[in-house]
Amino acid sequence: MGIDLNTYFRKQTDVAPLVVFRMFFGVMMFLSVLRFWANGWIEKLYLEPEFHFTYYGFEWVRVPGAYTYLIFLLCALSALGIALGYRYKWSVLLFFLSFTYIELMDKTTYLNHYYFISLLSFLLFFLPAAARFSLDAQRQGKLYLKVPAWNIDAVKLMLGIVYFYAGLAKINSDWLFRAMPLKIWLPSKFDLPLIGDSLLQQEWFNFAMSWAGMIYDLAIPFLLLYKRTRLFAFALVVFFHVFTRVLFPIGMFPYIMIVSALIFFDAGVHHRIMEIVKRIGTALGRKRPTPPLQVIPEYRLPILQEKLIKPLLMVFFVIQLLLPFRYLLYPGELFWTEEGFRFSWRVMLMDKVGYTTFTIVDGKTGKSFEVDNTDFLTSFQEKQMSFQPDFILEYAHYLGDHFKAQGHQNVEVYARSYVALNGRKSTPFVEEDRDLYKEKESFKHKDWIIPFKDEIKGL
Amino acid sequence: MNFIKGITIITVFMALVGCSSSSDGDGGTQPADNxxxxxxxxxxxxxxxxxxxxxxxxxxxxxxxxxxxxxxxxxxxxxxxxxxxxxxxxxxxxxxxxxxxxxxxxxxxxxxxxxxxxxxxxxxxxxxxxxxxxxxxxxxxxxxxxxxxxxxxxxxxxxxxxxxxxxxxxxxxxxxxxxxxxxxxxxxxxxxxxxxxxxxxxxxxxxxxNNNATGSVNKLTNDFIFYYEKGLRANKFGIPAGNFSATPFPEKVEAYYSTEVSKTLALNALNAVQDFFNGKSYGTSGTGSSFTAYLDYLRELQGGDDLSAAINQQLNTAREQIQTLDDNFSRQIETDNTMMTKAYDELQKAVVLLKVDMVQKLNITIDYVDADGD
Missing domain, CATH: 1.20.1420.20 (M75 peptidase, HXXE motif)
Structure with a gap:
């Protein structure tokens, strides 16, 4: 086994899939940031709200006012740097830091695919993805033909984990035996041409989509790995992501996944892509004759770097494999409490709607008043806050501090909350007589959440 | 060669899905359950x-x-x-x-x-x-x-x-x-x-x-719920009764100066809300398609409790509570404000049914920030 692992780590392979992946990733990220900016979301999501929901342990990450634009600019430029392979290590490091900082500013906007981008850019920092087909190669006057195969496999593993864990999460009774939440979502897409007012309204179709989705997620990493099914698998990837893009507002994510899946193909495909890109480059007039580059057959990491990076990435992947299962450490239904829900590839799994109002009470006199949430939160924040316990707690503290600073005495904060999950009737969500201003955020179970009344079986 | 194969597979796949959808429409009639x-x-x-x-x-x-x-x-x-x-x-x-x-x-x-x-x-x-x-x-x-x-x-x-x-x-x-x-x-x-x-x-x-934020169903549902929560529940009851402040404001009731009609107006507003929910035509006894019919349709597909009945029941309970109040809400607040807050509480229960349960069933976006989803 030890010998096998050593031979595996020594195995070299064509660098083309990795450098093409790098280019596409950079381009996609650049476009994503531009799109985000052009949609006015920097203002709407970060600058306009007066209060932001933070991640536990990252409360120090703040929205730096007008400098927020600078962070986005940095993010866009570093994405461009990744695409061009210009000072690659710096570009990818800056991209990872700026992108992750943006995500940490407000957890209202948390999306699994943003988390995926952060992880991927972290991983890319350690991979020689600019060894060829990059401005760095031009600058340094040399290119590498091969890199250690594990560098490419690491990206495949990351992609595989995302799909496979998303599939595992779908093995639950709501998804498979109630066709929830698709039974809520699909019929509401009645305005879709051809299938909107017919197929999507059919119960059997909602079930078929649920089961197909689960099988797709579980199987696709293996179908992509296996040469004989690869092309079919890629066709499935394209179809699946385009279809979900049509159905749901998921932005750039489907395209990112489609181009990412190209990494599973043999190098021949990537050489053709590189050829096309080069031809476009010449057509655009970049005819500057470049001195011929020195061709180095194999890229090898400096010994010290290799000694550090390999264990580091192994730990990284062990964490990736274990983190989604941390929910097992908490009592109660995961979908209800959401303790251990994020960072676990639980994508499109539930439809949850809540309504939560807060009462500020003077503990001595008993005088009280209700808070108008729209005074403090945007409608998007209010919506997200209303069914997520950590949001409710953080907001309760914010309200407590706010009214204390206004001169209110003996401030106590109580929440009245109702939540509906996957089409079930709404039920009370938090204990109404619990002063949330006294409760502290932690990784421990929040015992003021009223337990889920139903049962959802499965992983 | 591989590319041709790939394109073939995609085409076949699309065709399969395409066929199964068009075969539904071949009869020329809409499926009965739409x-x-x-x-x-x-x-x-x-x-x-x-x-x-x-x-x-x-x-x-x-x-x-x-x-x-x-x-x-x-x-x-x-x-x-x-x-x-x-x-x-x-x-x-x-x-x-x-x-x-x-x-x-x-x-x-x-x-x-x-x-x-x-x-x-x-x-x-x-x-x-x-x-x-x-x-x-x-x-x-x-x-x-x-x-x-x-x-x-x-x-x-x-x-x-x-x-x-x-x-x-x-x-x-x-x-x-x-x-x-x-x-x-x-x-x-x-x-x-x-x-x-x-x-x-x-x-x-x-x-x-359309089913997006600018679609008519979506917009009017938002208006309807917003009105119920703000125009009816908060303005007519919550704000004067002091639900949002340390002390009540009897002078903030609707039609404060005419003194005897705030209850009449509030009951009219509640009737308007319930009539619209049930699709009752204005000024005649006819009814047509509205939230009740829509929810009943979705219930056939999704199962679950009879939500439209629950909402009607809660609105009726709220009405009964309001009917016990003084014709002049201002006087009611000054003499016995707990009656006023009781009415508010009953109205509030219907907010939960409308804003949580109904919104989920209809899958309507409440916020207009069209940020990406997962």
Whole structure:
């Protein structure tokens, strides 16, 4: 086994899939940031709200006012740097830091695919993805033909984990035996041409989509790995992501996944892509004759770097494999409490709607008043806050501090909350007589959440 | 070669899905279990919204005429007739306030019709100066039904004092003019909204079958819920009863100066909400497609509790609670505010059913920030 692992780590392979992946990733990220900016979301999501929901342990990450634009600019430029392979290590490091900082500013906007981008850019920092087909190669006057195969496999593993864990999460009774939440979502897409007012309204179709989705997620990493099914698998990837893009507002994510899946193909495909890109480059007039580059057959990491990076990435992947299962450490239904829900590839799994109002009470006199949430939160924040316990707690503290600073005495904060999950009737969500201003955020179970009344079986 | 194979596979796959969808449509008829949203929008527009606006316009025309009579000959008889017509129009208003869509939304119609409490100083200074732009945002709290409430009931301690303001007192002419302008402005605004519905917006509204934030179903559902939560629950009950403040504000009830009609108006508003929910045509006994029918359709598909029944039941409970209140909410708050907050609590329970349960079943986006989802 030890010998096998050593031979595996020594195995070299064509660098083309990795450098093409790098280019596409950079381009996609650049476009994503531009799109985000052009949609006015920097203002709407970060600058306009007066209060932001933070991640536990990252409360120090703040929205730096007008400098927020600078962070986005940095993010866009570093994405461009990744695409061009210009000072690659710096570009990818800056991209990872700026992108992750943006995500940490407000957890209202948390999306699994943003988390995926952060992880991927972290991983890319350690991979020689600019060894060829990059401005760095031009600058340094040399290119590498091969890199250690594990560098490419690491990206495949990351992609595989995302799909496979998303599939595992779908093995639950709501998804498979109630066709929830698709039974809520699909019929509401009645305005879709051809299938909107017919197929999507059919119960059997909602079930078929649920089961197909689960099988797709579980199987696709293996179908992509296996040469004989690869092309079919890629066709499935394209179809699946385009279809979900049509159905749901998921932005750039489907395209990112489609181009990412190209990494599973043999190098021949990537050489053709590189050829096309080069031809476009010449057509655009970049005819500057470049001195011929020195061709180095194999890229090898400096010994010290290799000694550090390999264990580091192994730990990284062990964490990736274990983190989604941390929910097992908490009592109660995961979908209800959401303790251990994020960072676990639980994508499109539930439809949850809540309504939560807060009462500020003077503990001595008993005088009280209700808070108008729209005074403090945007409608998007209010919506997200209303069914997520950590949001409710953080907001309760914010309200407590706010009214204390206004001169209110003996401030106590109580929440009245109702939540509906996957089409079930709404039920009370938090204990109404619990002063949330006294409760502290932690990784421990929040015992003021009223337990889920139903049962959802499965992983 | 590989590429050709790939394209073939994709084509076959697409064709499979395409076929299974078109085979559903081959019969030429819609599947029986599809809900006809277009019919719902048509019913809303043609049988509820436009008729309600038409009725309001009739009432306001009559109000304007009664005002003309009063201004021409200010006396007890004309004043009483004017007050009576004001109340009739105000009751009808309760049936249109929730339709903050189209021209009404564009010109902030409701803000110019029913913002209360009024700011007496603004009204008095408008009367004194005689120069004002009634459509200005700054005058939102000096126009509409609440301003008329003050002008007809609040200008003096008794009817004689009030009449004096229109006849013998200094500036009587200005007072008559302001009353006249405010009344006519309400009629003009309503005419603009109604005219737009008739000539233009009705067809746009009915044709917009999108399910995104700008789709008609989505927008009007948001308006409906927002009105119930804010216009009905908070403005008529919660705010005066002190739910949002350390102390109650009995002077913030609707129609504060006329003193005896706040309950009547609130009950009208609740009826309007429930009628719309159930698809009851305005002014006739007919019913058509609305939230009840939509929820019942989805229940066939999704199963679960009878939500439309639960909402109706909760609205009925709230109505019973409101009926126990004093005709004058202001007096109710001063004598026994707990009764008022009880009514608020019952109304609040329906907010949960509308804003959580109904919104989930209809899968309607409540926020307009169209950020990406997962």
């Amino acid at each position: 809900f006809d949203r277009q019919a719902m929008l048509e019913h809303w527009a043609d049988n509820i919204i436009i008729p309600a606006f038409e009725d309001l316009q009739l009432e306001l025309t009559a109000l304007s005429a009664a005002k003309d009579d009063f201004v021409a000959e200010p006396g007890e008889a004309t004043l009483f007739a004017l007050r009576e017509q004001w109340l009739e129009a105000y009751k009808t208003w309760q049936y249109v306030e929730m339709f903050n869509i189209g021209q009404a939304e564009t010109m902030f119609y409701a803000f110019q019709m029913n913002i209360y409490p009024v700011t007496v100083a603004d009204i008095e200074s408008n009367i004194a100066t005689g120069t004002y732009d009634l459509r200005s945002v700054n005058n939102n709290d000096a126009v509409g039904f609440p301003a008329m409430d003050y002008l007809l009931h609040g200008l003096g301690a008794d009817d004689a004092e009030i009449l004096a303001r229109y006849t013998t007192a200094e500036g009587a002419e200005g007072t008559r003019k302001y009353l006249s302008d405010v009344t006519d402005e309400m009629l003009a605004l309503t005419g603009e909204v109604l005219e737009d519905w008739r000539s233009n917006y009705r067809d746009t509204f009915v044709a917009n079958l």
